[in-house]
Amino acid sequence: MIAILGTGKMGEALLSGLLRAGARPGEVLATARRAERAADLRERYGVQVVSNVEAAKTADTLILAVKPQDMASLLAEIAPHVPGDRLVVTAAAGITTSFVEARLGGEIPVVRVMSNTPVLVDEAMSVISAGAHASEAHLELTENLLRPVGKVLRIPESQQDAATALSGSGPAYFFYLVEAMVDAGILLGMPRAAALDMVVQSVVGAAIMLRDSGEHPVILREAVTSPGGTTISAIAELERHSVRAAFLAAIEAARDRSRQLAAG
Ligand SMILES: NC(=O)C1=CN([C@@H]2O[C@H](COP(=O)(O)OP(=O)(O)OC[C@H]3O[C@@H](n4cnc5c(N)ncnc54)[C@H](O)[C@@H]3O)[C@@H](O)[C@H]2O)C=CC1
Numbered sequence: 545m546i547a548i549l550g551t552g553k554m555g556e557a558l559l560s561g562l563l564r565a566g567a568r569p570g571e572v573l574a575t576a577r578r579a580e581r582a583a584d585l586r587e588r589y590g591v592q593v594v595s596n597v598e599a600a601k602t603a604d605t606l607i608l609a610v611k612p613q614d615m616a617s618l619l620a621e622i623a624p625h626v627p628g629d630r631l632v633v634t635a636a637a638g639i640t641t642s643f644v645e646a647r648l649g650g651e652i653p654v655v656r657v658m659s660n661t662p663v664l665v666d667e668a669m670s671v672i673s674a675g676a677h678a679s680e681a682h683l684e685l686t687e688n689l690l691r692p693v694g695k696v697l698r699i700p701e702s703q704q705d706a707a708t709a710l711s712g713s714g715p716a717y718f719f720y721l722v723e724a725m726v727d728a729g730i731l732l733g734m735p736r737a738a739a740l741d742m743v744v745q746s747v748v749g750a751a752i753m754l755r756d757s758g759e760h761p762v763i764l765r766e767a768v769t770s771p772g773g774t775t776i777s778a779i780a781e782l783e784r785h786s787v788r789a790a791f792l793a794a795i796e797a798a799r800d801r802s803r804q805l806a807a808g
């Protein structure tokens with residue numbers, strides 16, 4: 545039995561992924577704060593929605609997907625009820641395995657995960673790190689849960705905040721870029737729907753080339769950039785506006801925010 549505690553955007557994405565991957569609704573528990581949300585989850589997924597304490601007592605694997613700011617109170621609530629042989633997977637930005645271990649007590653196995661919303665289309669990037677008491681078997685169990693919904697990579701926990709900034713938040717930077725490109729289409733007088741179609745298909749094509757060709761992004765960009773052509777005129781403006789430096793600073797800021805979150 546697997547339980548997802550805190551079934552918001554990420555928790556629900558993981559829940560739907562587990563079910564698509566073949567888990568039966570009867571094997572998955574969810575918890576929610578509001579009664580309407582609980583009813584909605586029951587109706588849409590057919591899973592049981594129970595209290596956090598009930599989930600902690602019953603499930604073999606607990607996936608904690610509340611916001612970092614809500615993690616301390618959730619752990620305080622469930623700590624007396626989590627048997628020592630359970631796997632606890634924490635999916636919150638910034639929350640360390642030692643934060644969870646200290647609050648649950650004993651030698652509870654904890655695995656820290658940072659996934660991302662493309663879990664909804666089985667294209668998640670999930671990075672995982674073992675806590676002090678998590679074994680190879682616990683890492684494999686976590687990988688088996690996440691692999692059906694995307695790629696899984698083991699990383700040292702010291703890199704989790706950086707991964708949160710890069711792949712956890714990564715889809716947001718990409719959607720922001722798409723928004724900006726569509727705005728540019730509007731500026732050039734294109735109808736919004738046509739601009740969106742053109743941008744989305746261009747980025748989907750580019751993303752598939754990146755993944756499937758194995759080529760470095762520089763090579764792929766150079767192939768688009770004809771001497772004296774249109775693309776280099778655009779690149780010159782991107783450089784003039786320090787877009788690369790903005791990405792470096794933005795992702796560094798996200799990493800720093802992830803580091804702060806465990807402190808509340
Ligand atoms: N949204 C994203 O792209 C990603 C989010 N995450 C992590 O996932 C976690 C959740 O983020 P979101 O889903 O975006 O937020 P969210 O606000 O949509 O979900 C959090 C859910 O937890 C529920 N909750 C809070 N306290 C609770 C409690 N004591 N018992 C039961 N439920 C409780 C809330 O009602 C809410 O539905 C965060 O820790 C975040 O760092 C990680 C990777 C990506």
Ligand SMILES: O=C(O)[C@@H]1CCC=N1
Nearest residue numbers: 636637708712713714
């Ligand atoms: O914005 C956040 O805090 C979460 C963590 C990674 C993506 N979203």
